[in-house]
Each structure stands twice: as structure tokens, then as C-alpha cells.
Amino acid sequence: MKKCLLAITALFCSVLSFGQTDWSSRTANIIYSKCSSCHNLNGIAPFSLMSYSDAVDNASDIKDAVQNQSMPPWPPDPAYNRLAHERVLTAQEIADIADWVDGGTQRGDSTTEPAPPIFNGSDEIASPDLVIQAPNYTVNTTDDLYRCFVIPSGQVTNQYITGLEAIPGNRAIVHHILIYADTSAIPVQLDKADPDPGYTNFGGTGSNTSKLIGIWVPGQSAYFTPTGMGIKLLPNSNIILQIHYPGGISGQTDATKINMILSSTFNREIAIEAPLNHLQLDNGPLILPPNQTRTFTAHYQLPYDISALGVGPHMHLLGRSVISYGVTPTSDTIPFIDIPEWDFHWQGLYSFPRVIKLPAGTTIYSSAFYDNTTANPENPNDPPAWVFLGEGTTDEMMLIYFSYTFYFPGDENIIIDSAIVTGINQPISNSAITTCQLYDPVPNPVHENVTIQYFIPTAADYTLQIIDITGKICKTIKSSNAQGLITQQINIADLASGNYILQLNSGGVHRTKKLIRQ
Numbered sequence: 116m117k118k119c120l121l122a123i124t125a126l127f128c129s130v131l132s133f134g135q136t137d138w139s140s141r142t143a144n145i146i147y148s149k150c151s152s153c154h155n156l157n158g159i160a161p162f163s164l165m166s167y168s169d170a171v172d173n174a175s176d177i178k179d180a181v182q183n184q185s186m187p188p189w190p191p192d193p194a195y196n197r198l199a200h201e202r203v204l205t206a207q208e209i210a211d212i213a214d215w216v217d218g219g220t221q222r223g224d225s226t227t228e229p230a231p232p233i234f235n236g237s238d239e240i241a242s243p244d245l246v247i248q249a250p251n252y253t254v255n256t257t258d259d260l261y262r263c264f265v266i267p268s269g270q271v272t273n274q275y276i277t278g279l280e281a282i283p284g285n286r287a288i289v290h291h292i293l294i295y296a297d298t299s300a301i302p303v304q305l306d307k308a309d310p311d312p313g314y315t316n317f318g319g320t321g322s323n324t325s326k327l328i329g330i331w332v333p334g335q336s337a338y339f340t341p342t343g344m345g346i347k348l349l350p351n352s353n354i355i356l357q358i359h360y361p362g363g364i365s366g367q368t369d370a371t372k373i374n375m376i377l378s379s380t381f382n383r384e385i386a387i388e389a390p391l392n393h394l395q396l397d398n399g400p401l402i403l404p405p406n407q408t409r410t411f412t413a414h415y416q417l418p419y420d421i422s423a424l425g426v427g428p429h430m431h432l433l434g435r436s437v438i439s440y441g442v443t444p445t446s447d448t449i450p451f452i453d454i455p456e457w458d459f460h461w462q463g464l465y466s467f468p469r470v471i472k473l474p475a476g477t478t479i480y481s482s483a484f485y486d487n488t489t490a491n492p493e494n495p496n497d498p499p500a501w502v503f504l505g506e507g508t509t510d511e512m513m514l515i516y517f518s519y520t521f522y523f524p525g526d527e528n529i530i531i532d533s534a535i536v537t538g539i540n541q542p543i544s545n546s547a548i549t550t551c552q553l554y555d556p557v558p559n560p561v562h563e564n565v566t567i568q569y570f571i572p573t574a575a576d577y578t579l580q581i582i583d584i585t586g587k588i589c590k591t592i593k594s595s596n597a598q599g600l601i602t603q604q605i606n607i608a609d610l611a612s613g614n615y616i617l618q619l620n621s622g623g624v625h626r627t628k629k630l631i632r633q
Contacts, residue, residue, distance in 0.1 A: 136214040137223030138167050145208050146170055146177075147232050149187050152334040155234045157286045159333045165231045171220045178216040181209050187334075188461045195438075195453035199425075199466035199532035202334060239337040240280045243374035245270070247354045250312040251370045254288055259460075260360040263320055264313040265306045268296070268352045270377070275345025275384070278376030279338045281331030285369040288360050290460065294329035294373060295320050295355040296348055302355050318431070318506035320355045327387045327516065329373075330427065330464045337374070341424070341470070341529050344520055345382035361460075383520045385424065387464070390415040391439065391481040391515035393504055401511055403433055403487040405499035411485070411513055416478045420522035423471040424531070426451045427464035427516040430483060432493040432509075433502060434459065437483040439515050444476035447566075448558035451479075451515075459493065464516060468535035472527040473519075481515045551577065553619040553626035560631035563608040569619050569626070574598040577621035581607065581630065584614055607632055 136142060146154075146164050154164035163169050170177065180186035187202035204212075215221070222228075249264040283289035301322035305314045319325060328346050329338065340346065358371060391413040393401045403409055428437045434457045441449040452465060473479070487499050495509045496502070502511050520526075552570040559565070571577060574596050581590040589610055592603065607630075615630040 135218035135221060136211045137218075137221040138170065138215065139223035139225055139228035141211050142170065142215045143167070143228050145204070145212060147229060149202060149204060149208070150177075151232050152234070153187075155232075157234060159286055159288070159290060167222055167225075167228070174216045174220050178213050181212050184209075188458075190454045190456065190458055190461055191465060192453045192455055196450040197468055197535050198452070199468045199535055200336075201535060238280065238282060238374055240278055240374040240376060243278075243280075244377040245274075245375040247356070247373040247375070249284070249356050249358070249369075249371045251284075251368055252312045253366065253368045254360045254364045255366060256360060256362055256364055258362040260362070260364075261315060261317045262313045262358050262360065263302065263305070263316050264356045264358070264371075265302045266354050266356070268348060268354050270348060270352065271350050272379060273350060274348040274377040274379055275382040276328060276348055276375050277340045277345045277378050277382065278374075279329045279346075280374040281329070281335075282372050282374065283331075283358075283369065284371045285367055286333070288364050288367050288369055289371060290333070290359040290361050291463070292331040292359070292371065293319075293327065293357040294331070295325040295357065296328050296352040297322050297325040297355055298349055298352050299324045302353055316357070316506070318510070318512060320357060321506075325355060327464075332461070332463045335463070339376075340382075340385055341531070343383055344385050345378055346387070347382075347384045348377070359460075383523070385518055385520050387516055387518045389429075389514040389516045391479060391513075393511075393513040396513070401504040401513060403485055403502040403511060405496075405501060406488050408435075408484065408486045408488065410482060412480070412482045413513070413515075414478050414480045417473055417475055419475045421473050421519045422522045422526040422529075423451075423467060423473055423517055423519045425464050425466040425518040427462070427518075428452065428454060428457075428481070428483070429462065429512060429514040429516065430457060430459065430485070431511050432459055432495050433485045433487050433491060433511055434513075435484050435486045435491065437481065437513075437515075439479065439481040441473055441477050441479040443474055446562070446564075448560070449473070449477075450558075464518060466518075466531050468530070468532045470526045470529040470531070472522055474522075479515075479517075481513075483513045485511065551575075551619060551621040551624050551626060553617065553628055555628055556617060556630050559629075560633040561607065562633050564604055564606050565630065567603045567605060567617065569601055569603075571597050571599065571601065571621055575622045577619060579603065580618045580620070581605070581610070582616040582618055583610075584616075589615065 150164050154160040156163055162173055181204055189202045191198055193203050247266045281292050299322055302320050305321050397412045436455050436457055438453040439451040487502055554568045556565045556567050576595050577597055579592040580588050582588055610632050612632050617628045617630045619626040
């Protein structure tokens, strides 16, 4: 009897082991696709994740980082709005990594594991029209350093940047890069006043006429504008690279370069501006007394139709959270970005998965929360001190940048990241879709009217229901012999505020989405 129990136990353990996630079949794909772009020998991350042994050596740290969602670094909340080229792990990917670690970091069949990605520094833009090369600069700093390098563009006529690629000379020390263009002499004068290559400036170039034309953060690929659009580069512009080098670097040299594709023919100009800013606050001025928290808001009404391509909030060290959205003249809410835990060291200009039309009369909003108390671990002052508007390290700012162009009919169909595009504007033309699909309701949260889209691949009956958290069915819509992409507008003003489930049932398939009634 005892031998029988041992045999059963051994068989049971074998079955459990067989069901665990292993490196070769699952974990390697996750690590290589979501982590290795920073975690390689030339990357900014503190250790490499380019092999099975690398992952095993750091297994517990990997598990902790993905479970607390500090890695991969992606401050925007994907539950609020999806953004292009997200560095986000799905719940299943996080669970698979935890399962792999808890199961003893099994390798599986090594002959089937994927090859590690290659990060050899090869340029994505192989034949650039313009190369901006920063001088060799040796970094010795105990604190965060923001160094600006001024390089003449050499262009004597109007040009349009249609492709831009930043290539750090030393990826281990370059944290992020802000790329500006300026026709004034101020950056040149600041550079000449510093005996070393470049000059130090926090928050910008030190020139009010500098125009932001690009941002690079670790893991980012080359940026290409939509066809027929470009970022205008004025004649005789200087390019200023503001490079952030983290503290604790000694004797390491960097020589970052920028590759650009230029077009001399007319392109629709993409502007990068901050219509929501600290000079036009609803409740300004931007002053933060010691030992207090403050929330500042701003709004701006668009005078004409625009096509929004991306968004980028900017605050300093006392900023703790920021959100931005728009409300159209028909009271539809368009979410842009929500960063619930602001981190100054991880910021960028985020592209939307597809171009968003913002009609004239749309009001865009922002709300930014600041913490000038000892509870803020990033507070540069101990004890907390008065903080005012400014570009210095211990000053504060509030800007919401948008990249945009004037609207042309059809812009809303321009896809920037097809892997992310879902929801109300999703084009349905893929014959591979064989079951019903339910897309994100818009707006969400909603006050009164919500627009819902769903796709029925073949003629079938369906039921669409709104269900409250107790399971009570609040609304039901039925249809017979429906097919294709269906758009449904539902008034929910009679429902109480709270969370609901939107459920589509068709052909035995159930699809659900969360719906919030404000």
C-alpha cells in the first residue's frame, strides 16, 4: 500500500511539473521581447537578460519587478488608454514568469528555445540624409546630469524630418534624450561659456525659442512620421541634444548621434507644443508651500479641427500623478493619458495607436498632483522648502505636450501601431476573425450616452446586456440574423453611478468589457 501511494505521489508530482512554465517554451519569448532591449551588455539596465543563465541568476528580482509592475518601465496606465509600442506585460505573462520562478526556473527543451535578440548598435536608418553627431564627452557625476550639446544642422532651406533615430554612444549611461531645434544664438553662447563640450541645463535648453522635435528613451526604435507629414526644420537651425546621465557615473565617455531622414518637398507640419501649461493654470500660480500637497488644473479649447498623434506630460520631482483628456462639443470624453505614479526619470512623448481627430470646440484638460512633503521620496529638499515655477532641479513645471497637425478627412484611419489598435475606431476587414468581438466602449467613464461597437462574423442572433456588480441585468438589446461591424449608442443616464459589465453573447461565445457610469 505504501509503495502504491509513493507511485501515485510521484506520478502526481510529475504531472504538476509537466504543467509548469519553462524557459524554452514560454519565458524566453517574454524576456527577449519585453526586457532585453534594456537588459543587454550595452543597455542602461544594471544586468543583462540575454540568456537562460542570465535569467536564472536574477530570477527572484525579475519576479518581484514584474509583479509590482515596476518593470518594464511604462508609467502610463494602459487601463485608462492604450498607447503605441507599449512596454507592458499582460496578466498572463506576469503569471507565467512567476510560475517559472516558483517552479524552479526549469529550462525545458533547450533545442526549441528562441535565439536571443541582437543588439549590435546597427542603425535602423541605414542611409540618413542628416547625421547629428555629439562630441565625445566624459561623464563624471554623482548626481543626475542634464548636458546639452549644440550641433549645427547645416541646412539652408526648409526641411521636413520624416524619420528620426537616436543612437546613444554609451547605452549604459544614457538615460533619455530630448532633441530640440533652435535658430537663436542663446544655446551657442551657453555652450561657449562652458569649457567642456556642451553645457549643463535642467528642464530645457535655456532658450525660450527652442522647439522640441523628438524624444528618445531606452528601448525606443526609430520614429517615422505618417506619410505626407513631417517635423519642420527651419534653415540654419542648430540641433540641441539634452542628454540625461544618471548619478554615480565616473570616467565613462558618450558620443550620441541622431540620424534623420529629411524631405525638402512640402509636408503637413507636425507640431509638438504644450497648450496645457503652467502659465495658463485654472488655479495658478504654480507655487508649492512646504509640507503641503497641491493639485493644479488647466484647460484649453481647440479653435479648429486637429489630428493628434501623441501626448507627453512633463513635471519635475514633486509631481506625483497627472492625467489628461478631452471633451468634444458633443460631450464625448476622449482619454489621452493617465500616469498615476509619476516618475521624472521615466518620461517621454507617447504616440497614440492611431491618429485621433479632435474637432473644433473640443476642450482638452489636465490635472497634476504635487507632493511637497516628507512623504514624497523624490523631494529634493529636506526639510521641505518653498518651490516655485522654473527650470531648475528644485523648481517645478506642468506641461502637457501634444504632437499634432491640422486635420484632413481620413486622418482618423491612420494607424501608428496596429498591434495596439482596438476599440471604437477598429477597422474590421480581417477574414481570420471567426468569432464575435466586443470593443471598448467610448467614452468610458460615461455620463449619459455610450457608443459600443461589436463584430459578428457570420449571420447570427446576439444579445447585448449591461449588468451591475450584483449580477442584475439593467439593459438588454437583442437582434436576429445580424452580421458585420455594428455600432450601438445606448443612453445610460437612468443607471446609478458605479461599475458595470458590458456583455455580448452570440453563437455560444461571450465577450465582456468594463463600463463605468459617472
